[in-house]
Amino acid sequence: DAKTTQPNSMESNEEEPVHLPCNHSTISGTDYIHWYRQLPSQGPEYVIHGLTSNVNNRMASLAIAEDRKSSTLILHRATLRDAAVYYCILPSGGGADGLTFGKGTHLIIQP
Amino acid sequence: DTAVSQTPKYLVTQMGNDKSIKCEQNLGHDTMYWYKQDSKKFLKIMFSYNNKELIINETVPNRFSPKSPDKAHLNLHINSLELGDSAVYFCASSQEGSGYNSPLHFGNGTRLTVT
Numbered sequence: 001d002a003k004t005t006q007p008n009s010m011e012s013n014e015e016e017p018v019h020l021p022c023n024h025s026t027i028s029g030t031d032y033i034h035w036y037r038q039l040p041s042q043g044p045e046y047v048i049h050g051l052t053s054n055v056n057n058r059m060a061s062l063a064i065a066e067d068r069k070s071s072t073l074i075l076h077r078a079t080l081r082d083a084a085v086y087y088c089i090l091p092s093g094g095g096a097d098g099l100t101f102g103k104g105t106h107l108i109i110q111p
Numbered sequence: 112d113t114a115v116s117q118t119p120k121y122l123v124t125q126m127g128n129d130k131s132i133k134c135e136q137n138l139g140h141d142t143m144y145w146y147k148q149d150s151k152k153f154l155k156i157m158f159s160y161n162n163k164e165l166i167i168n169e170t171v172p173n174r175f176s177p178k179s180p181d182k183a184h185l186n187l188h189i190n191s192l193e194l195g196d197s198a199v200y201f202c203a204s205s206q207e208g209s210g211y212n213s214p215l216h217f218g219n220g221t222r223l224t225v226t
Contacts, residue, residue, distance in 0.1 A: 032212050043115075043201050043217030044154065051212075085152070099215060101146075101154035 004088045009106040012078050020073040020105055022088030027068050031091055034099060035062065035073045037084040037107075044087065044101070047073065083109045114138050117202050117218040124192055125226055132187045132221045134202030143185035144203040144215070145177060154201070160185055189223075197225045 005023040012018045024033065035047040048055055048062045050071075055062040061074040075082055087104040115136045124130050136143060142161040148154045158177045159166045165177065174190045189196060199220045207213035 034214075036215070038154075041219075043203075043219045044215070046214035046216065049212070049214065087154075100156060103153070 004090060004102055006086075006088050006102065006105045008103065009108065011108040011110060013110050014080060015077055018075040018078045018082070018107065020075075020086050020088075020107065021070065022072070023070045024088070024090055025069045027090060033062065033064060033068075033071050034087075034089040035060070036087045036089065036099075036101070037082075038087070038104070039081075039084045047086070078107075078109050080109050080111060083107055113218075114216050115202055115204055115218040117200075117221050119221060120219070121222050121224075123224045123226065126192055126194060128192050129188070129190045130192060130223070131189070132200055132202075132223070134185050134187070134218060135183055136202075136204040136216070137183065138204055138206075138216060140204035140206050140216070141182065142205050142207070143179070144205075145185065145187050146201040146203060146217075148199045148201060148220070150198070157187075158185075192225045194225050197223055199223070 003026060032049050032051050034049040036044040037047050038044045048057055048060050050062045050064055054064060063072045085104040085106050087101050089099045089101060118133045122130060142159060144159045145157040146154050147157055157168050157171045160177055160179055176188045178186045178188055199222050201220045202218040203215045205213040205215050
């Protein structure tokens, strides 16, 4: 299984950009990099995913390193509602199909 | 409209009982999943299922069984409940078979407490 490494927690101020890093040095050539977040007492929510090129959507941007061994989720202007656990995920490979979630990064937003 | 809905939201029961959690998705997705989130907040996949294939995580006890009456539903049956089954269970769905290039859509979870 491809593994990811994320900081346990990060803190940022409201209305400032947030850069959430993820290392995935064992990524294979066909693995998409997925990001999800989980707000308190809710199910995980899809944020963004990409393969090689940087990706943008209404929620965030995903910057992928050229060697694909790391990526960064960028929240351009954090709000209090962005406080959540953010998961960087690679496909789980063998066993049950689907995505395997790690510990994620607990993002704290200060007003 | 809720895309993936689970019922009940809370379930409290005693050891040894049999219970079911229902899941429905109105997204027209082909594949559905069950995940378990334990007290340490780790999310682990239990099953993935489409109309052709059930894939079971080998660590899931056979007391857990998914049942799919149709493509929009994947219910989770649990027999002989144990204290360690207490957790939050999430249902999810995706358009393509693996979720690799297809986002997962999650329900809001069912908190199961076994006493």
